[in-house]
Amino acid sequence: MIKVHENKLEKTIEYPYSLNDALSNNMLAIGFRAQQHEFRYHIFSGCVPDVTIRTYDFQQETIFHRSEFFHKTKEEQANYHNGREIKSTTIYDYKPLLDYPSEIKSIDSLGGTKFQHLVYPTDENNTILINANILAKPGLIENYTDQNKNLSIDASEKTFSHRTKYKVLNNGIVMPEIIKSAKGTDLLENRLIYHKYDSLGNPLEFSKANSPHSIFIWGYKNTLPIAKIDNASYDTMPLSVLNRIDSIKNISNTENSKTTEETLRNLLQELREDPYFSSSQVVSSTYDPHIGVTSMTDSNGTIHYYEYDDFNRLRYVLDEYRQVLKKINYNYQGETTSTFNLSIHVNSPEGITPGKGISFSAVTSSTVTSSNLVYTWYVNDLQESCGTNATFNKTFQTEGTYTVKVSIYDKEANKSVTKKQLVDVKYPPLTQPTLAVNSNNVLNGSSVPFTLSGVVGGSGDFRYDWYRNGTKQTDQGTYNYTNTTQGTHAVFVKIIDKITGKFVQSNTVVVYSYAPLTAPIVTVFKRHIVKGATVSFTTSGISGGSGSRSYEWYINNVKQSASGTTFSYKFSTTGTYTVRFKVIDLKITSHSVLDNGTAKVYVYNPMYVSASPVSGNINETVRSITFMLSTTGGSGTIAPVQWTIRQISPTSNVTTSNSTGTSFTFSTNTNGEYEITATIRDDKTGQSVLKAMPVIVNIPQGGDDPATPW
Known part of the structure; x- marks a missing residue:
């Protein structure tokens, strides 16, 4: 080969070949010579032509020829630059009975030599490849650089090695399994591993080493x-x-x-x-x-x-918006480019929707008389209309990408130009609707209606698939759910366009279902009290609901300021008071519960005690005295009275009487000063009043009357 540029020699390449007698052979071939016979038939009259039928017979011939193999033994290349010659030589060595080189020697213009050693399946008895009749693929390739200039391969001069391991697939196809390589004299390492193939030998899964x-x-x-x-x-x-x-x-x-x-x-x-x-x-x-x-x-x-284009040549490269990034024109010598400057105008600023008529117009800057132009419109290469109308109306019934093409033929100039345009026919995109619920926290057994809004786009013919906790519930347009069990319920709806099959999923609404609040129990530490006393209340048995609660206390239906689960109140006036405790759930709408209303407090005036007489004397004529007690205020229920006689003089002595009534008779013959005390206790309020009545006993001594005990 000779390359000349501007009458200057730039490059020459020579490829010497040599005959390989070992691979040459005499071959026998069998040929056939055909002899033709023609028969003409006239079948019908009119425009149908006569039919000619040809028949053949064959004669066998035996042919001998010699097939000779020639090896490329050398490649000599010379480059010329500024009068200098730069030469390189590649020498190919072959083994007997092999038609591919076992060693390739490359010598550059400076005398540097590189070797490539190739090992084939027959060299290393690779039965996998031999049985598959794959003999020309080297299993091992080694590169060497002749650093010591001895023009032979030295193991220490190895620069690179590459080995391919093959495997037999289940269907008998032989494919690479592992590709190994190494630099210099290093050991071979796995570089690429093929893990899976399909039945046709296509790689399904691979990996680089340790990747x-x-x-x-x-x-x-x-x-x-x-x-x-x-x-x-x-x-x-x-x-x-x-x-x-x-x-x-x-x-x-x-x-x-x-x-x-x-x-x-x-x-x-x-x-x-x-x-x-x-x-x-x-x-x-x-x-x-x-x-x-x-x-x-x-x-x-x-x-x-x-x-x-129509010849299956790449014409346009378009971006994601189908705008032209690259256009390729294939203009042959002598071919002129059309001057029509044709474009297609789509008369639909809102986009093209299935079922809606759309108009396309062929717009050209040509000055050719319109009556000389013929417009042929195609959709997906199927002709839709043909005539002098530059406008084409079309109603697409289904979504998809369609190729709209118009060909304009100039009858006078006998020229035509074609313009293609891709149009996307699709319904407006489905937008995510909004799913809402009146309350996210409800009681067990409540009916929960879900509200769906903002369903926009698509064909308008939808199916609604409602899901609760990942399980489909219904495919109706609305959904009311009655929670029967306590727990968390995640609800969403999938809107599926029945026409396009596209779908959009709403947001997920989580509804928490709770058991109702239970009525609490109010414990009163004291139900009957004297006015002015403070009473404490505690609660128990608070359960159910969401767990987020507030509390209110009421006395005779009047709300108090307390907001905890305990309460103390000072009762300043007499009367009967009902104390109520209310539990309010802060998450569940309008859900609260009162106690059972049994917490009552009875408030009384203080109990006052009067005695008659308030004091007394025992003497010779009055040998006993009876004290009578009367009470005002209090609950009216008096516990047994405790009477005590305390002798003050001349000796000190205290005696408790067995009498428990509100009257007590005291008599004694022992002179001295005494104090009669009565302890009166209100049996309900617990108020206790001590009443003391002094008594002086002065009885002359020496008489015969016996002493009277009290």
């Missing part, structure tokens, strides 16, 4: 990779994700329209958003089989679209 696994998803009947996912493994993948992948593969197997392709992209996006891949990097693609990739989404979720 996370990566997986491939193959679609279009296992012919094209539709996703590569780093940091993922089929072995740890949940069944739900595996099922999702199978669905994606099945969709790709039958994908034959723009609508199905968009569905495939949506499914791949849902796969990307699956929680299992939250720490993964996902790259996905869609294809038009036998033409090329139609979209590619990178690990950041950014999508690019690719469009092709």
Whole structure:
């Protein structure tokens, strides 16, 4: 080969070959010579032509020829620059009966030499590859640099080595299992490991040494990779994700329209958003089989679209908004570019919705008389209209991405121009609705109505799937739930568009259901008191409800300032008082409970005691005295009176009487000063009053009358 630029020699390359007699051979071939016979038939009259039928017979011939193998033995390359010649030589050495080099020697212009040593399956008896008739793939490649200039391979001069280990799949296909490499004379280390293949030999899972696994998803009947996912493994993948992948593969197997392709992209996006891949990097693609990739989404979720012309050549690269990033023109020599400057105008600023008519207009800057122009409109390459009307009306019935194309033909100039435009037909996106409830805290047995608002977008034909604690409850438009058990109830609704299959989930509303408050018990430390006394109250048995409570105390239905579970009150006036205790749940609306109302306090005036007489004398004529007690105030219930006689003089002595009534008769023959005391206690209030009555006994002594005991 000779390369010349501006009449100057730049490069020459020579490829010497040599005959390999060991691989050359005489071969026998059998050929056939055909002899043709023609028969012409006239079947019908009119525009149907005559039919010619040709028949053949064959004669066998035996052919001998020689097949010779020639090896490329050398490659000599010379580059010329500023009168200098820079030469390099590559020499190929072969083993007998092998058609591929076992050693490649490269000599640069300075005389430096490098060797590449190649070991093939037959060299090391690799039965896996030999049995599969894979003989030309070297299992081991070693590179050397001739540092000591002896023009031979020295083990110490090794710079790099590379080995591929193969394995036999279940279906007999031989594929790489482990790729190893090493620098210099180091030992080989695993660099790349293939863990799984599919039945066609496509790699499903691989990893670099000591690195996370990566997986491939193959679609279009296992012919094209539709996703590569780093940091993922089929072995740890949940069944739900595996099922999702199978669905994606099945969709790709039958994908034959723009609508199905968009569905495939949506499914791949849902796969990307699956929680299992939250720490993964996902790259996905869609294809038009036998033409090329139609979209590619990178690990950041950014999508690019690719469009092709009628000859299946790449025409446009579009961004995620389908705006042109790159346009490729294939202009051959002598070909002129159309001057139509054609564009398609979509007369729908709000977007294109299924079931709604839309108008497309072909806009051109051409000065050609419009009557000379013929407009042919296509949707997904199917002709919809043809004529002189530059406007095309269309009603799309289903969502999807459609290719709208217009071809304008200039009858006078005999030229045409075509313009394509992708249009997205879709319902307005579903927005997340708002789910609300009157109260998030309710009693067991309460009916809880949920209110849904803000259902916007979609086709308007919806199904409502209501879920409580992850279990579907109903698919009606409304939902009332009666809580029968205490606990937490998380409720959300999934709005599913019956036409598009798309859905949106509302916010989750949590309802807490509680047992009712139980009536508390109020304990009164003293029910009967004297006015002015302070009484304390305590409570017990407070349970139920949300646990968030406030408390109120009432005396004769008048609310008091106390707000705790204990209460003290000073009763300043007489009367009967009912003390009530109220428990109020702060979370459950309008839920409270009172005690049973048995806490009553009876308040009395102080008890006053009067005695008659207040004192007395016992003498010769009055030998006894009777004291009478009377009370005012108090509860009116008097406990047994305790009478005590205390002799003051001439000796001191105290005696308790057995009398317990309100009257007491005292008599004695022993002269002296006495004090008669009566202890009167109110049996209900506990008030005790001590009444003392002095008595003087002065009886002349020496008489015959006996002493009278008291």
